[in-house]
Amino acid sequence: MAVDRVERLTNLLALLLETVEPLSLVQIAAELDGQYPDKDQSRRASFERDKAALRDIGVPIDTEIVAGGPYAGQTRYSIDRRSYELTDLDLDPDEVRALQVAVAAVRTGTSASKDAIWKLGGALGSARPAVSAVVPARPELPTLRAAVASKSTITFGYRGERRMVDPWGLLLRSGFWYVIGHDHDRGERRTFRVDRFDGTTADIEVGPPAAFQRPASFDPRTALPVDPKEIGVADDHVDAIVEVDAIRAVAVEAELGSERVTERLADGSVRFRVPAGNGPAFRSWLLGLLDHAQVVEPASVRADITGWLRDAVAATER
Amino acid sequence: MSGPRNAEDRLRRLLVMLPWLMEVGEVPLADVARRFELTEQQVQKDLELVAMCGLPPFVDEMIDVFVDDGMVVVGVPRLFTRSLRLTAPEAFSLLASARAAMELPGADRGGPLGRGLRKLAAALADVGIEATPAGEDDAADETAGVAIDLARPPLTDDLAEAATSGSELRVRYYTPARDEVGERTIVPRHVFVEGGNWYVHADDGRSGQRRTFRVDRIERLEPTGNLRPLLDDDVEPPESFFVDASVPRAVLLLGPDASWVIEQYPVDAVEPVVDRAGWVKVTLPVSSDRWLAKLVIRLGSDVELVEPTIARAAVADIARRMLAVYDDGDT
Numbered sequence: 001m002a003v004d005r006v007e008r009l010t011n012l013l014a015l016l017l018e019t020v021e022p023l024s025l026v027q028i029a030a031e032l033d034g035q036y037p038d039k040d041q042s043r044r045a046s047f048e049r050d051k052a053a054l055r056d057i058g059v060p061i062d063t064e065i066v067a068g069g070p071y072a073g074q075t076r077y078s079i080d081r082r083s084y085e086l087t088d089l090d091l092d093p094d095e096v097r098a099l100q101v102a103v104a105a106v107r108t109g110t111s112a113s114k115d116a117i118w119k120l121g122g123a124l125g126s127a128r129p130a131v132s133a134v135v136p137a138r139p140e141l142p143t144l145r146a147a148v149a150s151k152s153t154i155t156f157g158y159r160g161e162r163r164m165v166d167p168w169g170l171l172l173r174s175g176f177w178y179v180i181g182h183d184h185d186r187g188e189r190r191t192f193r194v195d196r197f198d199g200t201t202a203d204i205e206v207g208p209p210a211a212f213q214r215p216a217s218f219d220p221r222t223a224l225p226v227d228p229k230e231i232g233v234a235d236d237h238v239d240a241i242v243e244v245d246a247i248r249a250v251a252v253e254a255e256l257g258s259e260r261v262t263e264r265l266a267d268g269s270v271r272f273r274v275p276a277g278n279g280p281a282f283r284s285w286l287l288g289l290l291d292h293a294q295v296v297e298p299a300s301v302r303a304d305i306t307g308w309l310r311d312a313v314a315a316t317e318r
Numbered sequence: 319m320s321g322p323r324n325a326e327d328r329l330r331r332l333l334v335m336l337p338w339l340m341e342v343g344e345v346p347l348a349d350v351a352r353r354f355e356l357t358e359q360q361v362q363k364d365l366e367l368v369a370m371c372g373l374p375p376f377v378d379e380m381i382d383v384f385v386d387d388g389m390v391v392v393g394v395p396r397l398f399t400r401s402l403r404l405t406a407p408e409a410f411s412l413l414a415s416a417r418a419a420m421e422l423p424g425a426d427r428g429g430p431l432g433r434g435l436r437k438l439a440a441a442l443a444d445v446g447i448e449a450t451p452a453g454e455d456d457a458a459d460e461t462a463g464v465a466i467d468l469a470r471p472p473l474t475d476d477l478a479e480a481a482t483s484g485s486e487l488r489v490r491y492y493t494p495a496r497d498e499v500g501e502r503t504i505v506p507r508h509v510f511v512e513g514g515n516w517y518v519h520a521d522d523g524r525s526g527q528r529r530t531f532r533v534d535r536i537e538r539l540e541p542t543g544n545l546r547p548l549l550d551d552d553v554e555p556p557e558s559f560f561v562d563a564s565v566p567r568a569v570l571l572l573g574p575d576a577s578w579v580i581e582q583y584p585v586d587a588v589e590p591v592v593d594r595a596g597w598v599k600v601t602l603p604v605s606s607d608r609w610l611a612k613l614v615i616r617l618g619s620d621v622e623l624v625e626p627t628i629a630r631a632a633v634a635d636i637a638r639r640m641l642a643v644y645d646d647g648d649t
Contacts, residue, residue, distance in 0.1 A: 005325035006364065010332070010371045014380055014397055018373065031373060053326045057333070058405035086401040095434030099412065102419030102431055112411035118334035119401040119408070121341070123353045130481040133418045133468055134512035141414070142406035148463035172414070173467040174514030220465040247499060250537045251492060254471065280575075287616045290497065290608075290636060294643040302644065309641045312615045315622075316634040 003035045005050075011035065012050055013059060017084060022064055022076035051077070060084060086119055096122045105129040108137040138177055138194050140201045144170060150209035153184070157198030165190065166212040169220035180223045182212070189223070240276035241296040245269050248292040276301050283308060328364055331356065333402050336368070339383060340395040347388050365390065413438060413464060421468040423478040423509070468511050471534045477518045481506040484547035492535040497608065499537065505546045509533070521546070568604045569624040573597055576620035579613070599624070607632045615640070 011032050015023070025047055029036045036043045055061060060083045066074045091099070100122045103113045114124055147154050148167045155164045164184040171178045176193050183190040197204070244252045246268030253261060256272055263271040276282040286293055286305060295302040335354050339345065351358045362385045372380040382393030404412070416435045419425060426432070480487055484505060492499045503523035510517055516533035567586065572579055574596035580588055583602055591597040604610045611632040614623055623630060 004367055006328045006332070007367055007371055009325060009329050010368050010381075011373060013329075014371065015373055017397065053329075057326060057330050058402055058408070060403070084402060086403050089437050091434055091437055092430070094430040095437065098429065098431035099416055099434050099438070102416045103412065105422060106415035106418045108411055108415065110407070110411065112405075112408045113415045115330070115334065116404050116408040116412040118338075118354070119404060121338060121401070128508075130508060131422050131424070131478045132508065132510040133422060134510065135414055135418045135466070137407075137411060139407075142410040145410055145413075145464060146406070169463045169465060171465045171467065172418070175512065176514075220463075221467055247497075248492070251535065254537070255534065284616050287640070288612060290612060291639045291643050306641060306644050308618055309615070309637045311618060312637040313634050313641070315619070316630040316637075 008032065008035045009050055009053060013054060013079070016061065016077055016079040017081055019078055022062070022078040024071070024074050024076050028077070089120065091120065096120055100124060101129065105132045107132060107134045110137045112137065134175070135172060136175065136177065136195075140194050140197060140204060141170065141177060143201050143204055143206065144179055144194065147206050151212050151214065152209050153207040153211045154179075155205040155207070157203055158192055158196065160198065163190075163192070165192070166214075168214045168218050169223070170194075171220035171223070178220075180220050191223075238275070238277045238298070238301070239273050240282065240298065240301045241271055242274050242286065242293055243269055243271045243296050244289065244293045248289055252289070252293075271296065279304065323360070332364055332368055333398065335361075335365075336381065336383070336398040337401045339390060339392045340399050342392075344389060344391050347385055347390050350390055361385075361390070409438075414466065417464060417466045418468065421466055423470065423475045470511065470516050471536075473536055473539055474509060474516050474533050476539060477506045477533060477536075478509045480541070481509050481518070481520075484545055486542045486544040486546050487539045488542050489531075489536050490538040491531060492537065494535070494606070494609065503542065504529075504531070507548065566604055566626075567601050568610050568626060568629065569599065569601050570614075571597055571599050571622040571624060572617070573620035576617045579617070608636070611636045 012028065015028060015031055023031070025044065028047070029043055036046055051061060059079060062078050062080055064076050064078075066072055066076060096117075099120070100117055103117050104124050106113070117124060144154070144167060146152075148169055151166075153164060153166050155162060157163075165179065165181045166184070167179050167181040168189075169180050171180060176195060179192045179194060180189065182188070241262060243265075249268060249270040252272065253270060256274065260272045260274065261270055262273050265271070274282065274285075282301070283305065286295065287308075295305050331354055335350065338353075339350070347358050347361060350356075351361050354361070365383050365385055368381045369383050380397050382395070384391055384393075413435070416431060416438065419431060420427060420435065477487075479485075486503060486505045488501060488503050490499060490501055504518070504520040505523075506518045506520045507528065508519040510519070517530050518533055518536075519528060519530050521527075522529040522531075570579075571591055571594075577598070579585075579602075580598070580600060585600045585602040587599075587601045589599050591599050607629055610623075610629050614621055614629075614633045615637055623633065
């Protein structure tokens with residue numbers, strides 16, 4: 001009779017946890033009598049599948065190859081109980097509860113944090129929080145986070161080019177994850193969007209630890225300009241004066257802050273000083289205000305916008 | 319929850335269930351099922367299965383657990399008394415969730431979440447998610463390399479408070495689809511942040527339905543003094559509220575520089591355009607013609623509107639109106 005695969009997996013796990021000496025596949029099959037196929041080839045295939053399943057679940061399986069003697073070259077398997085078991089986090093009950101509440105309030109699109117809470121002895125329950133956040137999960141993140149922690153240089157494909165970067169930190173902003181760090185080839189600090197990495201996590205090469213020093217007081221939150229209109233402008237700083245009509249002026253003032261107001265007009269319109277050095281970001285922001293906003297000066301930015309709009313009209317007539 | 323489950327999923331769940339059962343000793347089957355999000359049949363089947371597991375000389379007594387009269391009973395524990403370590407994705411996800419929760423309205427940094435987070439970061443070295451080793455350069459870095467920015471408009475906290483208490487509010491709201499500001503009465507039920515924008519899911523007095531509003535479009539709010547606590551329990555935040563089969567769709571060709579659209583907005587389909595390198599054809603839900611026209615104008619030469627062709631008139635109309643604002647001299 002075929003054994004239920006869960007039963008065989010559980011027995012394999014128990015055997016490798018309990019064994020004093022690493023075991024070869026032949027020994028494993030003998031211990032789990034009748035649970036693996038008799039033929040060498042299909043036995044190996046079944047075992048490899050089970051091993052992959054256990055590793056996928058997170059079970060650390062050690063392998064060693066016998067060095068000498070009659071069994072030289074044979075692979076043997078075991079599980080180190082200390083690395084199998086969860087490190088005691090020494091969490092107080094109120095801390096576990098707080099983490100449960102945090103996990104319930106954050107939607108990642110995966111069950112990973114729920115599985116983590118279960119392992120910590122908690123459970124999510126049915127209470128629904130009044131406030132929640134959507135935090136996208138990306139498969140690259142654990143690897144990148146480990147590289148940040150160990151200060152390992154990473155190499156990865158980005159828009160068809162290999163980049164070598166000292167990762168200083170990870171930042172989630174506006175729904176996107178960024179890696180911020182020192183780009184070796186460019187010789188300066190750069191920001192990369194994680195979802196734009198080429199390939200998969202396996203294509204990220206992680207170098208040896210302690211390869212760099214993070215600059216003193218580096219904080220990813222201040223390293224990336226909050227305002228996309230300021231991204232990419234270091235030297236060529238350009239401000240534009242933008243007039244916003246009464247309908248949208250309240251919202252724009254709330255967005256930009258009152259310190260950017262240069263003039264309040266009688267009809268309720270408000271003029272703002274807006275960073276325009278990053279052309280595309282400024283344009284996208286301005287156009288989003290439709291006919292409620294116009295560039296007053298400088299003329300070059302004004303011409304850029306009117307030219308853009310004329311092209312848009314022309315495109316509809318093609 | 320009760321669909322077919324593969325062997326890996328069943329074992330994964332068993333490995334979190336068993337240590338907990340050994341801790342509590344005896345517990346109603348229904349409680350186990352609810353806690354681990356399984357049916358009672360699934361729990362019973364899997365527990366009976368592992369109870370039969372065993373190796374010589376401990377056959378049948380390795381995992382001493384049985385289900386009797388609706389109760390799960392655990393005998394002398396031998397194996398699986400401790401949880402399996404966290405996997406790297408689990409540890410990261412937990413850390414990121416805790417950090418995100420710390421940025422939500424009402425978070426208490428010095429409270430149990432902050433303490434739990436510090437212990438978590440400190441103890442996860444085995445999965446590469448370790449706390450930054452104490453060093454001079456890191457002394458000032460409280461983020462340990464992972465920062466989450468959920469910056470919120472000033473009114474968010476008031477809305478979150480109203481959602482907790484069920485307070486009715488009178489708000490001034492800008493409606494982009496009609497391009498106008500109006501007054502309406504809402505009762506906030508859930509406040510959430512997605513893609514950098516804050517939203518409030520609320521009972522809308524005008525439509526009589528539950529609607530989602532962007533917080534940054536609320537210009538002003540004041541409580542009416544009425545309390546409307548929730549009677550039902552169905553405030554599940556919309557999983558992805560813009561995706562709705564009834565919303566009309568548009569088909570666009572996007573150039574390489576417009577690929578952010580795919581990431582920023584929900585799209586039904588993306589396929590490469592055969593004869594144009596780097597271009598893709600996308601189908602996406604469109605909340606209003608104005609929204610679509612605005613998107614097309616913002617993208618300029620990086621977009622081509624395929625369907626609905628009728629929207630071209632709206633694009634031209636809006637672009638002309640925007641140009642008209644400049645028709646005062648230098649154009």
